[in-house]
Amino acid sequence: MLESRNPDFAETIRESFGRQSFMATLGAKITSVEPGMVRIEYGRGEGLLQQHGFIHAGVGTSILDSACGYAALSLAPAGADVLTAEFKVNFLRPAKGERFIAVGRVLKAGKMLTVCEGELWADEESLIAKMQATMSIMVR
Amino acid sequence: MLESRNPDFAETIRESFGRQSFMATLGAKITSVEPGMVRIEYGRGEGLLQQHGFIHAGVGTSILDSACGYAALSLAPAGADVLTAEFKVNFLRPAKGERFIAVGRVLKAGKMLTVCEGELWADEESLIAKMQATMSIMVR
Amino acid sequence: MLESRNPDFAETIRESFGRQSFMATLGAKITSVEPGMVRIEYGRGEGLLQQHGFIHAGVGTSILDSACGYAALSLAPAGADVLTAEFKVNFLRPAKGERFIAVGRVLKAGKMLTVCEGELWADEESLIAKMQATMSIMVR
Amino acid sequence: MLESRNPDFAETIRESFGRQSFMATLGAKITSVEPGMVRIEYGRGEGLLQQHGFIHAGVGTSILDSACGYAALSLAPAGADVLTAEFKVNFLRPAKGERFIAVGRVLKAGKMLTVCEGELWADEESLIAKMQATMSIMVR
Numbered sequence: 001m002l003e004s005r006n007p008d009f010a011e012t013i014r015e016s017f018g019r020q021s022f023m024a025t026l027g028a029k030i031t032s033v034e035p036g037m038v039r040i041e042y043g044r045g046e047g048l049l050q051q052h053g054f055i056h057a058g059v060g061t062s063i064l065d066s067a068c069g070y071a072a073l074s075l076a077p078a079g080a081d082v083l084t085a086e087f088k089v090n091f092l093r094p095a096k097g098e099r100f101i102a103v104g105r106v107l108k109a110g111k112m113l114t115v116c117e118g119e120l121w122a123d124e125e126s127l128i129a130k131m132q133a134t135m136s137i138m139v140r
Numbered sequence: 141m142l143e144s145r146n147p148d149f150a151e152t153i154r155e156s157f158g159r160q161s162f163m164a165t166l167g168a169k170i171t172s173v174e175p176g177m178v179r180i181e182y183g184r185g186e187g188l189l190q191q192h193g194f195i196h197a198g199v200g201t202s203i204l205d206s207a208c209g210y211a212a213l214s215l216a217p218a219g220a221d222v223l224t225a226e227f228k229v230n231f232l233r234p235a236k237g238e239r240f241i242a243v244g245r246v247l248k249a250g251k252m253l254t255v256c257e258g259e260l261w262a263d264e265e266s267l268i269a270k271m272q273a274t275m276s277i278m279v280r
Numbered sequence: 281m282l283e284s285r286n287p288d289f290a291e292t293i294r295e296s297f298g299r300q301s302f303m304a305t306l307g308a309k310i311t312s313v314e315p316g317m318v319r320i321e322y323g324r325g326e327g328l329l330q331q332h333g334f335i336h337a338g339v340g341t342s343i344l345d346s347a348c349g350y351a352a353l354s355l356a357p358a359g360a361d362v363l364t365a366e367f368k369v370n371f372l373r374p375a376k377g378e379r380f381i382a383v384g385r386v387l388k389a390g391k392m393l394t395v396c397e398g399e400l401w402a403d404e405e406s407l408i409a410k411m412q413a414t415m416s417i418m419v420r
Numbered sequence: 421m422l423e424s425r426n427p428d429f430a431e432t433i434r435e436s437f438g439r440q441s442f443m444a445t446l447g448a449k450i451t452s453v454e455p456g457m458v459r460i461e462y463g464r465g466e467g468l469l470q471q472h473g474f475i476h477a478g479v480g481t482s483i484l485d486s487a488c489g490y491a492a493l494s495l496a497p498a499g500a501d502v503l504t505a506e507f508k509v510n511f512l513r514p515a516k517g518e519r520f521i522a523v524g525r526v527l528k529a530g531k532m533l534t535v536c537e538g539e540l541w542a543d544e545e546s547l548i549a550k551m552q553a554t555m556s557i558m559v560r
Contacts, residue, residue, distance in 0.1 A: 016191040017191070019189075019190075019191040020189065020190050020191050020196060021186060021187050021188065021189045022187065022188050022189055022190060022195075022196035022198065022199060023196075024187070025165065025187040025188065046161060047161050047162065047164070047165040048161065048162050048165065049159075049160065049161045049162055050159075050160050050162065051156040051157070051159040051160050052221075055162075056160060056162035056163075056202060056205075056206075057202075057205055057224045058162065058198060058199075058201055058202020058203070058205050058206070059162060059198075059202070061198055061201055061202065061205070062196060062197075062198020062199070062201065062202060063198070065196075065197055065198050065201070066196075066198070081192075083231070083234075084197045084231055085230070085231060085505075085533060085554060086228065086229060086230040086231060086506065086535075086554055087228070087229060088226065088227070088228035088229075088368040088412060088508055089226060089227060089228075090225070090226040090387070090388075090395045090412060090414060091223070091224055091225060091226060092387060092388040092395055093388070094223075107370070107372065107407070107410060108372040108373070108407070112532055112556070113505060113533075113556065115370045115372055115410070115506075117410070127387070127388070130387060130395070130397070130412060132368060132370060132410060132412045134370060134505060134506055134554060136532070136533065225365075225393060225414060226366065226395075226414055228368055228508040228552060230527070230528075230535045230552060230554060232527065232528040232535055233528070247510070247512060247547070247550060248512040248513070248547070252392055252416070253365060253393075253416065255366075255510045255512055255550070257550070267527070267528070270527060270535070270537070270552060272508060272510060272550065272552045274365060274366055274414060274510060276392070276393065296471040297471075299469075299470075299471040300469065300470050300471050300476060301466060301467050301468065301469045302467065302468050302469055302470060302475075302476035302478065302479060303476075304467070305445065305467040305468065326441060327441050327442065327444070327445040328441065328442050328445065329439075329440065329441045329442055330439075330440050330442065331436040331437070331439040331440050332501075335442075336440060336442035336443075336482060336485075336486075337482075337485055337504045338442065338478060338479075338481055338482020338483070338485050338486070339442060339478075339482070341478055341481055341482065341485070342476060342477075342478020342479070342481065342482060343478070345476075345477055345478050345481070346476075346478070361472075363511070363514075364477045364511050365510070365511060366508065366509060366510040366511060367508070367509060368506065368507070368508035368509075369506060369507060369508075370505070370506040371503070371504050371505060371506060374503075
């Protein structure tokens with residue numbers, strides 16, 4: 001398992017997540033925080049749909065982005081901040097299902113840039129999207 | 141100017157956009173539809189923020205995705221559907237501002253794949269994000 | 281293990297790889313072909329360098345692209361062809377080392393699009409780049 | 421036109437390009453260097469092909485990467501170095517043609533990260549690939 005340089009990383013992340021009003025709008029809850037790995041879950045909501053009644057691709061993308069960002073933050077020094085520099089997502093299957101799990105994992109933690117990958121699972125059995133993301137680490 | 145193969149493309153797109161409940165949740169309005177180009181606008185909303193009070197990166201990404209998808213649809217045959225295969229976004233500046241404009245444009249329209257680029261502008265003067273997207277064209 | 285729909289996939293791939301003169305220019309050899317996974321190896325060559333004497337980022341990218349493309353081909357029907365639609369690569373560490381291994385794996389095989397990921401390893405111990413790629417499947 | 425912070429940027433770039441042995445292997449020549457924009461040209465070479473006799477996607481990608489990297493360097497302070505953090509390329513059309521032109525342009529120059537886009541043209545008339553790239557600026 002990776003080691004965090006911030007003893008309070010889990011608390012820092014949960015507190016920061018609580019301030020993201022957009023995650024509340026999406027009905028997303030953070031369900032696991034470990035060094036280098038963060039899991040966020042959400043369900044199908046009536047205000048999250050695209051034209052055919054599936055969940056809009058942007059919903060899972062937004063939650064994967066938060067999961068990757070917090071995975072990066074979990075390995076950053078205390079007081080650091082994380083900003084998304086860029087990401088790329090492939091959509092593998094339609095977002096059918098009731099419960100969705102976004103898992104962000106650190107591939108390489110650096111001083112200024114941390115690279116993460118994110119997986120989006122439907123009902124714990126079907127991989128519906130895959131993200132590769134670059135996070136900027138801002139040390140105050 | 142590019143030419144559409146669907147005489148009703150503008151109506152088709154506006155009607156489809158109206159069915160995307162997620163765009164309503166984000167407060168997004170479609171403001172321009174031309175062959176190969178779609179513009180969507182939105183404002184700062186209290187439910188759209190990340191932990192520092194800026195608009196969450198996922199909001200602009202979701203709206204850029206819709207703008208690129210509908211730009212692709214504007215050049216597709218009547219009855220076709222568009223699904224996002226993948227996209228990549230770079231975030232160039234923090235999403236400061238009151239009004240945001242997402243512009244999706246077709247780079248290359250194909251039979252099965254259409255490649256688009258999207259630009260996100262704050263207050264019409266500052267480019268804050270750039271997307272490159274691949275859309276799958278599904279002909280029924 | 282995934283199953284191929286083409287009984288001669290390994291032979292087809294090795295024969296096709298042999299026709300890629302660019303792979304010969306890069307000194308690349310295909311060392312493993314399985315359903316959904318292809319491995320290509322190469323070494324440091326004097327004609328492959330960037331300005332600081334490291335291997336140019338484009339070399340590993342080109343070889344990852346071939347590894348991902350052939351991984352996609354290994355799961356395609358006999359007679360199909362594969363074309364790169366797009367890819368994204370993150371460079372995690374400088375390309376130090378003597379031997380490099382590119383591994384392409386299928387994440388999701390589709391009728392028209394197959395999504396792959398590629399890993400580039402230096403001296404079998406250090407992950408130096410990660411690719412996410414979309415391949416178009418052309419059935420003749 | 422953008423302004424460079426390094427009065428010798430053009431000389432620095434041409435000299436650095438001359439040390440990239442991989443560009444010589446690809447037969448690439450730098451033909452234009454301006455603040456925020458670099459152009460590199462190359463032709464069809466027998467050692468650059470994929471299995472169907474087209475130029476391998478990795479060739480144009482490698483040259484776009486160099487064009488984007490040097491575009492970023494043209495706006496960096498004297499003594500700075502540029503490393504590719506990541507890029508994404510879409511391939512729009514097969515690489516048919518005799519002469520190819522890669523143009524790298526800066527979208528946003530930053531202290532630590534510079535975002536570029538690259539266009540690959542065949543015979544000056546057909547856009548065959550589009551890149552979006554993130555460059556790390558290393559100040560010594």
